[in-house]
Amino acid sequence: MAERQAIIGSRVGLHARPAAIFAEAAAEAPVEVTIALEGEPAEDALDASSILSLMGLGAEYGTTVILRAEGEGAEEALDKLVKVLETDHDSE
């Protein structure tokens, strides 16, 4: 099981636009990726490609989240996704 921490970099939090960008990126990953707030049990983690789950997470700017994935390419996929989360998409 690969696991990464990421800190939300979008000033507005994981809201509609940043969530859409991240959900699309997660859907393109070759493995299934889950997302959870730091400190929450792994079995409560949500589907990272679901925009509604991401928005329901209520992750604000600076919130730490945990990404998890299993299987071939998991490490590379998570590295990529951490970058997406830590970018401030609202400044683009």
Add this chain to the structure above:
Amino acid sequence: MSTQQVSYHGVGVSAGRVIGPVLRMPDPITAPADGAPLPEGSTADAEIERLAAATQSVAAALKARAATATGDAQAVLKATALMASDRTLLKSASKLVSGGTCAESAIWEAADAVATQLAALGGYMAERAGDVLDVRARIVAELRGVPAPGIPDSDVPFVLAAVDLAPADTATLDPAKVLALVTSDGGPQSHTAIIARSLGLPAIVAAAGTTALDDGMLVFADGISGTVTTNPGAEQEHLAATYANREPLPDFDGNGMLADGHLVPLLANVGSGTDAQAAAAAGAQGVGLLRTEFCFLGRDAEPTHQEQVAAYGAVFEAFAGKKVVVRTLDAGADKPLPFLTDTTEPNPALGVRGYRTDAASPGVLSRQLAAIAQAAGEHQAEVWTMAPMISTPAEAGAFAAMVAEAGLPTGGAMIEVPSAAVLAGGILSRCDFVSLGTNDLTQYTMAADRQLGAMAELNDPWQPAVLHLIKATSEGARSAGGKPVGVCGEAAADPALAVVLVGLGVNTLSMNKRALSPVAAVLRTVDLPAARRLAALALDADSASEARRLVRAELPELDRFGL
């Protein structure tokens, strides 16, 4: 297909003449029954497949729209497309289907849970709950095989036909795609009318029978005469082409006058400091109506003295050295205020509203006058103060005394009640000026509710009886030594009617800032004797539509500018 023409008559609330295909505003999606069972003969698996296919096709349609959109609209469409194909949403709905619920009820319930969760997060997320409900309605429409709710999407510009439009519908209205608005309901003050004027789209409201217009039918929509005609022929094509080739209106140069140099100052109706700045930038020669309700509406308690001073001051600041006519609080009827008006009145339009609230709840008005006086003292605007809903000379006198007591130099009365127009001379011998509120004056003269679509024909400021009362008002002003008469209703924003008003003896016209340039351009084409002649034509007409037709026929410049 029949080539016979059918014409529907309504009220033209925004000028313009276009020909285009109709698209109807779909009916809103109704909620499916709670936990309705699987359709007869279907299996859970087949139903899940049907649901998945529906979500995919809704997502694909939204994605396709996103591809042609730009900026914020594109981002929103992209996000909603992702919501439609969201795996978590589909999973929770599928679970319900496996339990024996049909696809419509399952997606309805599953999306409801998501929306509730987002709403609980508050703020920005709570606003997105609406997006989830919109996506849900689209999926259910797809499952039912009916058009998606909301403004229809089309590659070809179209004439939007609806019963009436809600604020939420008009927010997504793309003026590049919609050629004109036609509604079977609504009136000149409806939301449809307001949005059409602000977008500059031709619009016809209260056109009974237009519910018969169907998708794809070609129609001629005439926002000037208020008609919609099917199967347009050569005559309508000519009218639409003339409109399309209209001359652009010159910007208002800040100097309203007739062709012979007779001055008609053009002022703006404003409702806030921001509004006032925009009106000043558009060339308004002052403010003819400052609606002070903006400071009061939506509140449980009266605003403080300081809050009021700041709010009025923001408007005075934008018009230093110019006239600003402040209307004291006009609460009641369609603008109830919990601390001032009684909402249980059986007929609020004829109840305690406007100036009348001072007798029922004394204090609010004198405190407002004190705030206006202080703000006036802190700024350079020439502040005039008037009360709404004055019905007798005695009321005008009492109000003028309150104004003087507050230390304000100029006090006046609105003429909205027919009794005030009839006794304008007496009113003006007790105060300094009057301003005609033609919207209410029309409603009270014609006994026709302004909010009722079915009363639209009577509720028209072109009604000769209303024009006679305006004439009586200016004659009263003359008998009282030539005191000023203004108009601050929608009537002043109609360029043809503006000419008539000047001909009836009105001195100043106040309107929304977008009307300044068309009204100024048309006034510049007539001299005072011509305006008086046109006013006489309108006074003698036997209906509002005849008055309008007779006057418009004498103003060829209207066509030149497409008004």
